[in-house]
Amino acid sequence: AVPSCHELPSWDQGDAKKVAYAVDSRGDFCGQKNTPNEMKSLLFYFNILLCSSPVVLLKLHCPTTTVCVSTCPDRFLTFLEVQGRYTFNRSLWAYYQQYCKPGFDNPLKPGLLGRDSDSHPFHLFPTDFKRCFPDLSIQDSILRIGNQTAFLDGSGILRNVSDLQEAAKDINLIRSMKILGFKILEDFASAWHWIVLALVLAMFSSFLFLLLLRFCASCILWIFVLGVIGIVAYGIGYSYLEYRHLHTSQGAQMTILDLGFHSDYKAYLKLEQTWLLFLILLSIVELLVLFLLLFLRKSIRIAVILLEEGSRIIGHMPQSLLFPLVTVFLVFVCIGYWIVIAMYPSIIPFPSGILRQHQNQLLKIPSINDRFVIVTAEKPRKPGPESCSARLTPSRSPHWPVILWTLCFLPCAILAVLPPPYPSGIQLLQGRERSITIVVVAVTIPKNILVPYFVLSLTRYHTGSIALGAITLTTVQCLRFFLEYINHHLKDSKRMQSKFILCCCRFCLWCLEKFLKYLNRNAYIMVAIYGDNFCTAAQDAFHLVMRNVVRVAMLDKVTDFLLWLGKMLVSVSIGALGYLFFTQKLPIAAPTLNYYWIPLLVMVLGSYIIAHGFFSVFAMCVDTLFLCFCEDLERNNGSLERPYFMPPTLLKTLGKRQYRKLKKKVWKRVKHPTGHHSRVY
Template identity: 20%
Template sequence: MAYSPISEELKYGPLKNRRCTDVLICLVFTAFLICFFSVGIAGFAQGNPDLILYPHDSSGNLCGRPDTVTSSYKYIYYPTPTDDTDYKVCVKSCPTDSSDVKCHPNTWVTSCSFEIRNSDNSTSKVDPYVSDEYLKRYCMPDKSAADDLDEDFNKVIDAVYEDSLRGWASDIYRCWTAILIVLALAIGFSVLYLVLLRYCIGLMIWLVILACIGLLILFAAYMDYEADNTYSGDNHEKTRKALRICAIFGYIMIGVFIFLLLFMIRRINLAIAVMKSGAIFMKDVWWIIIVPIIVFLAGFAFYIYWVLALVYIYSSGKLEDKDSYEKFSHMSWNDSTRNSFLFEFIGVLWINSFKIALSQFVIASAVCFWYFSDSRLSLTHHILSRSAYNAFRYHLGSLAFGSLLLAIIKFIKWYFIFLKEKVHKEGLDKNCCVKFLCGCVGCYVACFERFIKYIDKHAYIQVALSGDNFCKAAKNAFEITLENAARFAALGSIGDIFTFIGKFFITTLSSYFGFLIITHCSIYSDHIQSPIPATLVFIIVSYSVSGLFVGVYEMSCDTIIQVFLVDEKIHKGSPQFAPEPLKDFMHEHRNKEHKPCCGFF
């Protein structure tokens, strides 16, 4: 296979004389954003959230909605909570006895003495029960009134009146200083983990490899021991044979593992050097961590807007005042409103994918500038602004292109999940062929999504380095990956292992120390009901911080290996700008053959 030549313009770093790439996709994305926000603004102008915020009675009247006949009847009351909760009526206040009920009768609850109309048009009367206000909207039976209710509804009432949620919120509020301590601990442990990766990653990797070999040896030896001792009798012949087969399989796996290890030693050492270099980058350009933070905050603000826009668009329909007995009043939409809602709902997939693409590009671009810098210690914060400038000035179209591909596959995945649920509800998945087909399609879609994510990420690295359009960058990235498959496989597998270890290490230690603080310090333990809610917050906070650091570190390693391979190829096997760990790696292996005899690894 012929690979594309690498431009000599990259000899001294990322391309300086750039041009706009994927302009057509950029225009499409710009038009999409204009339409997306225009639809949301139109929804804000036409929508009325009151239609979904106010509770409905059995006839569709909105309880407490201003400028309506029910404006003074703010609460919803269920006359028959044990039999049918679809009977609902708007009341001025929650009834405390049978003589003080002010309500707005409707088609199905015809009077304030709670005469109800049945589905066969007959009427019956029910006695009111003592109730309390809940969530400033609902009248629920109080504890004394609930004694006569059936078992199932009593469970609901107990859940409603359970004060645990309020207690949990109170516990979390009282532990807010401990949450800040855990946040600081998570940051500290993240930095410590990066230091360990910088100086001890080689030892850690080889210990993991030796542990895997040791476990395989123990497994095979144990199977042999059990076959020769525990199941040595004639009446255990089948079991003994099965154990022998397991032992033989274990020995074969040991042989294959060691055989592959002998051919992969150089690639493993390269992965170690790359991971050490990634840790150095995080130390030199520590402010890179603000990139995902800014993207996260911007994304959070966007999601608030998006949810509000969906609410307003949904409420821009017309509430049908039906004289029929149904659980909910219906919102009728015209085709324009329905399409607007679907457009906003689906369009967020593209924007979310673009948000990820932008973050990956800026990090990759910063790594490229760092790698080719003559004096890495003198780097300034300008490399982030230069990276962001390149993204918005030249490569917005390329990022939009890659994110569009990912958004399309995500839409296909979610649509398939919807179809799968529909098939399940219809009972069609009981058919073996249908079940097998659903499983296969789901597997193919998931694999293709992972493939697109991988191609996208490495294409963004190439765009940051060479300034090419998305398709050419993706092609070059794919060729580099294919040409150095074993190197990427070693880095990918080792990186995944230590990404998991890092997140687990940071999250567990930070959360555990937080738990010790709130259970052993009287300023916390004397004022909280349970350590569980605060500990859950500790886990969420520490996991988020670990994901932030480890995610940036992972992207930096992926970028470093690509840039290193380009540097190596341009300079005929002698990379000129490699960080110290990679230089040590090249010096150690300079006199060794570039490839093993088989030529594959």
């Protein structure tokens, strides 16, 4: 609620169209119909030298006054030159005036030589390509503009043309980014229905995978493993054939470094070294997969049993399959919301906060909520052209922690909802003496309302535990971002000690983040099952994992690895179909796109996210079952007093035995028809 109230002025005063279209310092759109700027579609910068500031890339605008013009300058002219010739040659002023602010008609007005003047430009440069950027040229290996290598700025200081080039590069980068953004939007507008179709296909494939796991988990997983081995082996063979073919071709012996960077990837495929690199990398991957299968056979069998057991449980609770869709939807909504929130504050017009003298008194600048600054004087005045040229940029520092916390809280809430109904159709409840009581959930709660019941229960009792776990993870992520920011600014430093210490800190925080993610996952399982608070559940989960560290490391990671193979196969299959479609290698009419790899990338990433959401249900189920099995192994020994509750297949795989009480022989006398008596049992 706090961030929402924090951004209400942004929604009220901001305009998202100002990010995409040219806007002058008054906030008016260039070229807009039925406005004074209808015939002025170009944007002119008063002092383009200020565009070399780093603020250009941060705020996506140049910190100088801008006006809308109909045509860009075609000659080199400075304001000092116009002032010097104004008395005897006013034709220059007539030409120069069209690039000044409306209403400015006196070039000899005192106080106009300062570099902070916002009523006139300091200089005009000849432009090219209908852009109001300097037309720089190279003559005799020397950078020039208008046959000059230097020029006078608005303060009479001699400046080099290279300064102008740096400023033009930064502002041109923004223009190129906007053009690229428009082309990408055009591609999405042309191919959005194909993207949706690909994501639906990925959803259907993931759902089909979950259904197949219920009946033939062992076959499906081994098919996936063998399929990966076969695909990698095919890649090795194909790379070897291409390498042998190019080994005798002329011009293919050039190295990748000699070729340099090329936007056309086909240039790299014509090199012998490229296919040799593919051959080596694929061979290493193939050997790693084979060694993993060789040494982890038993762990894979146990993982298969857990997956089959989880499939059987999910078959009784189909509502749990909706949670991946809910998670993905909420994450996308969260990301979209924060993108809009980050965009709106940078486009709010506000009265300029420049200190000015008014009636021999310095204007006071109070603050509102420590965020918005307004200019007040003894006499109220309406914001005019000079006071609306700046932009208000509210502080974005509180946003990033809230974004990270939200993105952590949503998956954590889903993780805490799934575990209670999973442990083999039973729920482990904590008694008064910390003993385990087995209660059949299907009998206690109808299975059609099982998942909604636990959603309401966790929302009512364990929201604080979920939020606390998300806060701990967010704190570490904020520290990592802070260190990455420092590392980015110190990358050119020559102090090796500082770089080494910073690298160690970054590595330690990375390890801590991975540890907290795994600990939170197990802690939420304990919270959902036993109802403990987050700290107690995290402590119990940590001790349980450490007491079974070898078994946890083997089984849990093998299960994650097998599910990761499923994610990769789903996303790669969708990506391959999309590539064949957009390159018109399928008998289906494909739309004409500027960059087909952008929709293709969205297809691959979207299908991977969808597959990850579906498979996370199984991953959480397996983790929950495995922690319950660890508890079962520690608390029970298979005796009559403490029997095991795990499935017989898992008992057999783990080498455990369930002891059963033998029936006592009861002898009794029965009378035969012949009249003799005998003892039977």
